[in-house]
Amino acid sequence: AAVSWFLSFRSDSEWLKPLLCLGGLFSILFPSQSGAFFGVVDARPFWNSALLPMLFLVSAFTSGTALLLVVYVICRREDPQLREVCRSLRVFAVAGLLTYFALEFAEFSIAFWSPVGSHPAMELILWGKYWWVFWLVHLLLGGLVPFALLCTRRLDAWFTAAVLIAICFLSARLNVLIPGQAVGELVGLQEAFTHPRLRHLYQATAMEYRVGFLMLAMGMAVFFVGQRLGLYISRSVQSN
Numbered sequence: 120a121a122v123s124w125f126l127s128f129r130s131d132s133e134w135l136k137p138l139l140c141l142g143g144l145f146s147i148l149f150p151s152q153s154g155a156f157f158g159v160v161d162a163r164p165f166w167n168s169a170l171l172p173m174l175f176l177v178s179a180f181t182s183g184t185a186l187l188l189v190v191y192v193i194c195r196r197e198d199p200q201l202r203e204v205c206r207s208l209r210v211f212a213v214a215g216l217l218t219y220f221a222l223e224f225a226e227f228s229i230a231f232w233s234p235v236g237s238h239p240a241m242e243l244i245l246w247g248k249y250w251w252v253f254w255l256v257h258l259l260l261g262g263l264v265p266f267a268l269l270c271t272r273r274l275d276a277w278f279t280a281a282v283l284i285a286i287c288f289l290s291a292r293l294n295v296l297i298p299g300q301a302v303g304e305l306v307g308l309q310e311a312f313t314h315p316r317l318r319h320l321y322q323a324t325a326m327e328y329r330v331g332f333l334m335l336a337m338g339m340a341v342f343f344v345g346q347r348l349g350l351y352i353s354r355s356v357q358s359n
């Protein structure tokens with residue numbers, strides 16, 4: 120990614136396209152392998168799904184496209200091709216939304232239509248203590264509202280939709296990681312043996328919030344430095 124970024128400032132580079140193709144392959148493999156690691160855990164029926172790698176991949180594609188649209192609008196407001204670029208990103212974001220929720224509906228519907236077995240993790244997502252994370256944050260603010268905004272022809276509506284997708288799609292990962300561990304493998308184990316490390320209820324600590332904000336600040340700092348460095352390289356290339 121770093122080499123491709125540097126080569127993008129040279130219009131006559133022969134190595135840029137091959138490196139972009141290689142980077143695209145790694146970009147597909149990275150989120151897919153994360154889903155695959157969870158999908159092969161037989162001890163957790165909620166994770167043991169062939170659709171999980173695809174859900175991870177499509178969620179990364181959708182949220183990444185939305186974040187790219189947000190960054191492009193903020194940094195390239197004076198670009199005459201702004202609307203054309205955002206229109207292309209809008210199409211990819213809509214396709215990602217439709218694909219993700221179609222896969223999610225397939226996963227939930229197949230599980231609940233099965234005549235055998237119970238699905239406590241999915242019931243926890245839909246009707247548990249944090250039901251609002253799925254219905255309000257994920258489905259409403261992360262899906263229906265952005266889809267309606269993206270169907271309009273207004274650039275500011277596309278920008279708002281992209282911000283909602285980029286933020287609210289975090290709930291898609293939370294609805295995979297936390298419910299899968301909130302249901303015990305053995306019924307009654309939590310009541311039979313009491314220990315602080317055996318609790319199935321999760322609450323983020325202040326340290327975890329601070330680490331999250333630190334990562335966000337570091338990402339913004341890297342972006343700021345990269346933008347400044349990009350302007351310097353671009354001016355150097357033009358002067359030469």
